[in-house]
Amino acid sequence: MTGTRCIDITDESRKETLNNKGEDRRITVRFYYPGIEEEGKNKTEVLTEGKLKGFGKISDRTLYDQRVKLYDGLGIKGGPYPLILFSHGYGCFAEQNSDLCSFLAEHGYIVASISHTYEASETVFEDGTVVLYDKSLTWKSFKPLIPAIIDLLRVSFMKRKSPEEALDIFDRHQLRYESFMTERVNEWAKDSSLTIRKIREMNDDPESFLYQRIDLSKGVGATGHSFGGAAAYALCLYEDEISCGVNMDGGLFGDFGEDVNHKPFLQILNKGNYNVVTRSILYHDAPVHFMIFKDMKHIGFTDFKFLTRKKSMVGTSDPVKTMDTINEVHLAFFDRYLKQGEKDDKTPLPVNMEALESYDIY
Numbered sequence: 001m002t003g004t005r006c007i008d009i010t011d012e013s014r015k016e017t018l019n020n021k022g023e024d025r026r027i028t029v030r031f032y033y034p035g036i037e038e039e040g041k042n043k044t045e046v047l048t049e050g051k052l053k054g055f056g057k058i059s060d061r062t063l064y065d066q067r068v069k070l071y072d073g074l075g076i077k078g079g080p081y082p083l084i085l086f087s088h089g090y091g092c093f094a095e096q097n098s099d100l101c102s103f104l105a106e107h108g109y110i111v112a113s114i115s116h117t118y119e120a121s122e123t124v125f126e127d128g129t130v131v132l133y134d135k136s137l138t139w140k141s142f143k144p145l146i147p148a149i150i151d152l153l154r155v156s157f158m159k160r161k162s163p164e165e166a167l168d169i170f171d172r173h174q175l176r177y178e179s180f181m182t183e184r185v186n187e188w189a190k191d192s193s194l195t196i197r198k199i200r201e202m203n204d205d206p207e208s209f210l211y212q213r214i215d216l217s218k219g220v221g222a223t224g225h226s227f228g229g230a231a232a233y234a235l236c237l238y239e240d241e242i243s244c245g246v247n248m249d250g251g252l253f254g255d256f257g258e259d260v261n262h263k264p265f266l267q268i269l270n271k272g273n274y275n276v277v278t279r280s281i282l283y284h285d286a287p288v289h290f291m292i293f294k295d296m297k298h299i300g301f302t303d304f305k306f307l308t309r310k311k312s313m314v315g316t317s318d319p320v321k322t323m324d325t326i327n328e329v330h331l332a333f334f335d336r337y338l339k340q341g342e343k344d345d346k347t348p349l350p351v352n353m354e355a356l357e358s359y360d361i362y
Helices: 062-067 098-106 136-141 145-157 163-177 179-203 227-238 271-276 319-339
Strands: 002-015 024-034 070-072 083-087 110-115 122-124 130-132 220-225 242-248 265-270 288-293 356-361
Touching: 002 098, 002 179, 024 098, 024 122, 024 179, 062 098, 062 319, 083 098, 083 179, 083 227, 098 110, 098 319, 110 122, 110 179, 136 179, 145 163, 145 271, 163 179, 163 271, 179 227, 220 227, 220 319, 227 242, 242 319, 265 271, 265 319, 271 288, 288 319
Parallel strands: 002 070, 083 110, 083 220, 220 242, 242 265, 265 288
Antiparallel strands: 002 024, 024 110, 122 130, 288 356
16 A cells, blocks of 8 residues: 655745745645555545646546555555655646656655645645645746747757757757746755755654655655656756656756766656757766657646546557556666666666657667
């Protein structure tokens, strides 16, 4: 059984910059972990109306309900386990990849999924306070909105460029239109660093449910979708605790200059996003694994692959094969570079090749 719990974390050293209340930055974190089985325990519903608002009508929950089974408040079975951080896409929510997070938990990891307040569709705190996505941020994110979106689509879907050309074009785009997003990557990375510090405290606290359940000896893994994937990349560059990272289909926003990534990295994408991720294969001195999925769209890398038939959102690839591959390659990657701690092995990871257009090692 996959256990789940949510906690609040407050950063007393950092003020919230997305409102004018002078509050300390506050986030929530949902944990996924191997749980002690309890008979008669009811599943926890994480797809709330607030989280799903804005994503359209759910077509069919059958596959999702068969695969995602979470139980609130279970004790942690065994351990200690390595820790993986997950960050959602911009405007999405911490539970958007529960299929992946529960799969990793079932295979010997504890996953901490962060809800980045005001930039998640819904953040629910322990005291019952609900904070929804701040719609005004959409206008700040792309400025001016229409030209910025048109230019981003042009960058994404133009003919594939060389890695160097693509990076130059994308960096010019974010400098011209999306300076706000470039700044927010750093704030999301700070949320992740705050989460690591809090979890370290809980791991040492006999009163915490995480007491001595996390193995931090080989560092922490990071993964995320879309903007959360860009945050995972930033963590690999600048957070010493992070030992390896994964980006699922996120444009690599951030003012990185010529900074080099010294951590193993897995870049997963649909073919339309090649031109916005080439930094990951240019500035590194550790293994970079590069995967391109065919017949996929951006939201197809989330649990919406099981929940909607909208081809424009999730593509046309088989949901089970696609998500199984995403899960399996995450597991193989983290088993190698986080659990085993290998740094220099450039041999291919085992994946289901049927779901891929190409699979390259750089």
